[in-house]
Amino acid sequence: MNGVAPGGATPGRRRRLAPGWPGMVLIAPALLVLLGVIGYPLVRAFIMSLHLNILIRPQLGQPFVGFDNYLKVLQSPYFLNSLWQTFVWTSVNLAGQMLLGLLIALLLNMTFPGRAFARGVMLIPWVVPSVVAVLTWRWMYDGQFGIINSWLMQLGIIERGVAWLGNTNTAMGAVLIESIWKGTPFVLVMLLAGLQAIPAELIDSAKVDGANSWQRFRFVTIPFLKPTLVIAATLTTIFTFNNFNSIWLMTEGGPLRATETLTILTYKTAFQGFNMGEATAIGVITFVILFVFVAIFGRQYIKAQMDT
Amino acid sequence: MKRFLMTTAAAALLAAASAQTELNVWIYDTFDGSDAAIHRTAADFMAENPDVTVNLIPTAYGSSSYRDPFIIAAQGGAGPDVLMVDIAWSPEFAAMGIIRNLDEEFGDKAGEFYDGPMSTVTYEGSVFGVPFYTNALGMFYNRTAFEEAGLPLPDDGWTWEDFRVAVDTLSTDGMYGFGLQGAWGGTFEWYPWFWQAGGELLSEDGNSPAFNSAEGLEATVFFLDIVTNPDYVPEAAKTWRGWAELGAAFANGVIAMFEAGDWGITSVNEAAPGFEWGVAPLPTLRQDASLVGGANWVVNANTNNPDAAWRWLEYVSGPAVFPMLDGYNRMAARRGAETEQEIVSSDPRMQTFADMLDSARARPTNPLWTSVDYDCVQPAFMQVILEGADVYEAMAEAELCAIGILSW
Numbered sequence: 163m164n165g166v167a168p169g170g171a172t173p174g175r176r177r178r179l180a181p182g183w184p185g186m187v188l189i190a191p192a193l194l195v196l197l198g199v200i201g202y203p204l205v206r207a208f209i210m211s212l213h214l215n216i217l218i219r220p221q222l223g224q225p226f227v228g229f230d231n232y233l234k235v236l237q238s239p240y241f242l243n244s245l246w247q248t249f250v251w252t253s254v255n256l257a258g259q260m261l262l263g264l265l266i267a268l269l270l271n272m273t274f275p276g277r278a279f280a281r282g283v284m285l286i287p288w289v290v291p292s293v294v295a296v297l298t299w300r301w302m303y304d305g306q307f308g309i310i311n312s313w314l315m316q317l318g319i320i321e322r323g324v325a326w327l328g329n330t331n332t333a334m335g336a337v338l339i340e341s342i343w344k345g346t347p348f349v350l351v352m353l354l355a356g357l358q359a360i361p362a363e364l365i366d367s368a369k370v371d372g373a374n375s376w377q378r379f380r381f382v383t384i385p386f387l388k389p390t391l392v393i394a395a396t397l398t399t400i401f402t403f404n405n406f407n408s409i410w411l412m413t414e415g416g417p418l419r420a421t422e423t424l425t426i427l428t429y430k431t432a433f434q435g436f437n438m439g440e441a442t443a444i445g446v447i448t449f450v451i452l453f454v455f456v457a458i459f460g461r462q463y464i465k466a467q468m469d470t
Numbered sequence: 471m472k473r474f475l476m477t478t479a480a481a482a483l484l485a486a487a488s489a490q491t492e493l494n495v496w497i498y499d500t501f502d503g504s505d506a507a508i509h510r511t512a513a514d515f516m517a518e519n520p521d522v523t524v525n526l527i528p529t530a531y532g533s534s535s536y537r538d539p540f541i542i543a544a545q546g547g548a549g550p551d552v553l554m555v556d557i558a559w560s561p562e563f564a565a566m567g568i569i570r571n572l573d574e575e576f577g578d579k580a581g582e583f584y585d586g587p588m589s590t591v592t593y594e595g596s597v598f599g600v601p602f603y604t605n606a607l608g609m610f611y612n613r614t615a616f617e618e619a620g621l622p623l624p625d626d627g628w629t630w631e632d633f634r635v636a637v638d639t640l641s642t643d644g645m646y647g648f649g650l651q652g653a654w655g656g657t658f659e660w661y662p663w664f665w666q667a668g669g670e671l672l673s674e675d676g677n678s679p680a681f682n683s684a685e686g687l688e689a690t691v692f693f694l695d696i697v698t699n700p701d702y703v704p705e706a707a708k709t710w711r712g713w714a715e716l717g718a719a720f721a722n723g724v725i726a727m728f729e730a731g732d733w734g735i736t737s738v739n740e741a742a743p744g745f746e747w748g749v750a751p752l753p754t755l756r757q758d759a760s761l762v763g764g765a766n767w768v769v770n771a772n773t774n775n776p777d778a779a780w781r782w783l784e785y786v787s788g789p790a791v792f793p794m795l796d797g798y799n800r801m802a803a804r805r806g807a808e809t810e811q812e813i814v815s816s817d818p819r820m821q822t823f824a825d826m827l828d829s830a831r832a833r834p835t836n837p838l839w840t841s842v843d844y845d846c847v848q849p850a851f852m853q854v855i856l857e858g859a860d861v862y863e864a865m866a867e868a869e870l871c872a873i874g875i876l877s878w
Contacts, residue, residue: 217565308706324705325709328709330857410534433534433538
């Protein structure tokens with residue numbers, strides 16, 4: 163490409179332009195929009211987290227309080243609880259969705275009659291709107307009318323209906339099952355695409371070399387799939403870490419904060435306690451945690467790309 | 471010539487449009503619909519006030535879909551001119567300073583409305599809105615179950631003991647005597663019992679908790695004794711948080727009684743049209759009491775059209791409210807609803823609710839009360855229900871928690 167600007171730039175001016183400048187110009191509008199919708203709120207939230215801001219106490223004003231909000235949040239037992247709930251929520255979701263997704267992807271990558279149909283069916287949870295899915299699951303979990311209780315009672319596992327979402331020791335498991343059911347198809351689609359990109363000759367030559375199926379999986383499939391696995395894991399982590407809807411619509415973080423993740427706590431602090439200073443402080447902490455995760459995953463991804 | 475005429479007409483239209491005041495009004499989505507009554511009311515209002523154009527903007531009812539977007543918009547200097555709000559949100563908005571003080575316009579109209587709803591538009595001695603519709607909690611009961619068990623039908627003046635006996639007798643053969651929205655810990659249903667025993671939620675100045683009193687505890691112990699009995703209340707009630715769930719359980723004979731306002735009539739009728747049931751006042755102890763619910767009209771503090779906004783408020787809370795609310799099976803907060811509204815005068819169940827309005831009370835207008843309820847009282851109830859905690863210890867803890875919140 164030649165970098166002459168209209169109107170005839172002198173050679174001297176031409177040299178100052180970096181070689182990639184047309185690309186920069188082309189992405190500039192998108193970058194500006196991103197800065198506007200992501201950068202600006204982020205900076206505003208950070209500034210807000212350094213001020214006292216209690217909506218129902220306008221007479222207190224909004225004085226600068228440094229890291230007071232952060233100190234209060236970090237000392238709160240509710241925050242520590244929600245940190246732990248977020249860890250459980252994200253890690254079990256990640257493990258469940260990745261394992262199930264990989265397993266089903268491997269199955270759907272084999273040739274068998276009705277494969278196209280099976281692939282279509284597997285996508286259903288993903289295309290159901292999340293609100294519809296959550297409300298359906300809520301009825302399935304219902305202690306009186308729920309189909310899950312009805313099955314378990316027929317099997318003789320329980321005698322009376324259990325309110326799966328209403329007890330502190332079962333609520334997290336119940337929301338996790340719904341979330342893994344909903345999120346697995348996405349991982350599955352990505353991994354299936356990754357599997358199909360592995361050249362068949364490689365598998366064949368491994369067979370000729372005498373590799374058994376486990377060895378072929380471990381030393382051919384997995385290395386080839388690694389970049390896809392890392393991307394899928396990164397996206398799943400971000401989606402579940404930030405997920406608000408499925409927990410909020412099923413339990414609102416309850417009972418007794420048993421499913422109160424950081425996003426739920428942020429919402430409650432902002433719109434139940436109307437404490438915007440502390441709520442944005444929790445938001446900023448959440449952002450930092452997620453940022454660190456994504457940075458680690460990002461390095462893994464680059465490494466995996468280099469290896470293949 | 472034709473062209474000239476058209477230009478003149480367009481200019482005239484433009485002139486008229488610029489003199490026109492646009493009033494953006496948020497209403498609950500449940501009040502909208504192609505032939506919804508509020509559209510006729512708005513048309514009548516615009517006929518009387520030709521300089522005002524009312525834009526009704528239906529918005530999904532709910533804290534996160536209606537209340538929070540308004541808070542965010544109003545904090546940013548925007549939002550609708552006027553909005554319909556839940557009575558629980560009015561004091562919060564007043565404390566935030568995002569709705570208009572209406573003392574001057576409102577004057578001495580307080581006597582035109584029932585006391586309970588009136589108290590919900592009053593914040594620190596000033597008026598911040600006008601009452602719109604109202605309701606009170608009553609006891610829905612399964613008439614067939616009562617008759618088959620040989621129990622007298624609940625009526626005016628039935629007592630806590632009558633209620634306990636009824637719950638115990640009706641809890642049999644797969645039926646439970648009582649049901650409630652347990653996902654909220656049951657505090658919503660508990661308020662009336664608490665007041666009937668003579669309890670007060672907050673001290674007189676409204677700044678410290680008073681619910682851990684002897685009278686309060688009497689009600690709390692009685693109420694939780696029933697709720698924690700697995701034969702009286704179904705396990706499933708722990709997750710019930712909506713009227714559809716309660717209405718379905720009631721109409722299918724799973725629960726024999728539950729507390730709800732007039733909105734429950736529609737829920738039950740939709741669930742089972744031929745089902746025999748009635749509504750009674752809540753059982754009493756020392757005094758009658760019920761919980762007020764409903765909605766108010768408030769004006770955004772940012773509005774550029776305070777005059778038009780007030781005219782709308784005055785119109786929709788005036789006599790025009792009676793026929794309009796007939797279209798929604800709702801009772802007006804304006805005095806006279808018992809006789810002026812056809813749905814009330816023609817339906818004995820609605821009359822039961824109307825009769826309870828005199829003793830119905832609203833939750834405290836201290837905007838921190840919601841936090842006390844959600845973060846202190848509900849967890850205390852749940853600790854008793856889910857973890858078997860001691861009521862007295864749980865309520866003492868709730869009191870400490872409330873002191874912490876109210877001292878912000």
